Amino acid sequence: MSNSHDTEAASPAKAPKAPADEESTTPGVGFSVSSITRRWKREDLLKKGSLIARGFAFFLSLLSFIITASNKHGDWENFDNYEEYRYLLAIAILSALYTGVQAFRHVSAKLILDQRLSAMLDFVGDQVVSYLLISSVSAAIPMTNLMREGQDDIFTDSSASAISLSFFAFILLAISAMISGYKLSTQTYI
Amino acid sequence: MSNSHDTEAASPAKAPKAPADEESTTPGVGFSVSSITRRWKREDLLKKGSLIARGFAFFLSLLSFIITASNKHGDWENFDNYEEYRYLLAIAILSALYTGVQAFRHVSAKLILDQRLSAMLDFVGDQVVSYLLISSVSAAIPMTNLMREGQDDIFTDSSASAISLSFFAFILLAISAMISGYKLSTQTYI
Known part of the structure; x- marks a missing residue:
């Protein structure tokens, strides 16, 4: 934009061409603004989605941990x-810790890391913890x-319910891993 | 580029400014060309890396499938x-089929899908098959x-060796999933 403005100021002889230029740029500006706001909305939605997924995963892993840890009924049981x-x-504890810290980090906005590092950490962490969950x-x-x-x-x-809870935590973290993969990509290029 | 060239042709009065313009654009062009070739090299490396990872994963899953299927020694064994x-x-068969078809598809370059669809398919397929492998x-x-x-x-x-082979296939596919996640992101934005 600044470039075309500069040129017009330097050569007023090109006056007849100006309206055409303006006509061609205005829809461009409108388009780019709407696409930017669309992108912001999408990123906001993804951020919220990721936060909700991690929050629920935290809740489910915590429940799975409590149910498994209290599953003592004497003898062989x-x-x-x-x-x-x-x-x-062990994996339920790990997952609860990980998702808890991540959710806290993204809510509080105090523990701010470098954006790129944070996105990388999210992606790798989500991936690894979801592999561990499905494995357990x-x-x-x-x-x-x-x-x-x-x-x-x-x-x-009790065992069966703890297993189901861990499985749902896995599903949520797998979704969260996809979202963080998407975020990582937008961080790298834009 | 074409824009600045256009302007100069329209207003030759701006001649003294031309050399300065050229000086300021030349390093920019040099930089962008080198960054593009660097990017091509990186993408080529990733493409090869992904192909090699899938090829080895195919080999390992096939071996795991053969070893498991021939593991019959009568009675309870x-x-x-x-x-x-x-x-x-079952998962070794599925993984061998998936990685085989994918490796063939990327080598032969005959079965060409829409770029975006293909990248999406790669990413989701790699993810799902690697979750299934670690689960099995x-x-x-x-x-x-x-x-x-x-x-x-x-x-x-034999069981132990089949398990190890499937595990290494999982490692390779997890790496491949990360590479296809990266590729998907570059497809979306550029």
């Missing part, structure tokens, strides 16, 4: 007799299935 | 008695661990 449930518990869920399912064939009591039910 | 190994086999590996590990505590023969060894 203690979660800590089985490495699968110990793994499920898959490890715990066969054992639980086997137990539920034999009997169906509070121990196996 | 048949892979198909255990749902974990059936799941491992995690499901098969506890059972194999338990069996190897009791005894250590050709059946458990």
Whole structure:
């Protein structure tokens, strides 16, 4: 814009061409402004979406952690007799910590890192934690299935619910990972 | 560029300013050309990297599939008695098919889809298949661990090697998913 303005000021002999120029630039400006506001809206939506996904993932992992950790009913019905449930518990704790810190970081806006670094951290963190979550869920399912064939009591039910909660946390984090991948890309180029 | 050239042709009175203009634009052109070639090189490297990752993932999943499918030694030592190994086999087949078709598609350059659609397909496909692979590996590990505590023969060894192969295929596909995420982003904006 400034360039064309400069040229017109320097050579007033080009007056007849000016209206045509203006006509061609005005829709361009209108288009770019609307596309920028559209982009802001989209990014705002994505930011909110990511925050909501992480918030729910935090809640679900915390619940999964509490349910697994309190799943002790004496004798063989203690979660800590089985490495699968110990793994499920460990990953649920890790996921709750990660999503909690991330949600806090994005809400408070105090712990501000470099934008690029922050986007990278979000993407890699979401990816790794979602791989760990699906892994812990898959490890715990066969054992639980086997137990539920034999009997169906509070121990196996608690395990099954903790597994489902971790699975939903995985779904949310996988969505959040896609959103952060998208954000990372916009950070890199614009 | 074409804009400034146009202006000079229209107003030759601005001759003294021309050299300064040229001086200021030349390094800009040099910079943008070098940045474009750098970008081409980087994209070429990523394309090759993605192809190599998928090729190796294809090889590893195929090996995992063959080892699991031939893991039959009579009595209880048949892979198909255990749902974990059936799941491992199914996902190894799926992963071999997916990576094979993708590698073929990118090598042959005959099956050309719309660029944007193709990048989207790559990203979502890589993500989903890598989640499935880590899930099948995690499901098969506890059972194999338990069996190897009791005894250590050709059946458990084959299972363990199939699991390792699937795991390495997962690592490669996770890398490929990151590369396709990056590619998707460059497709969207440039």
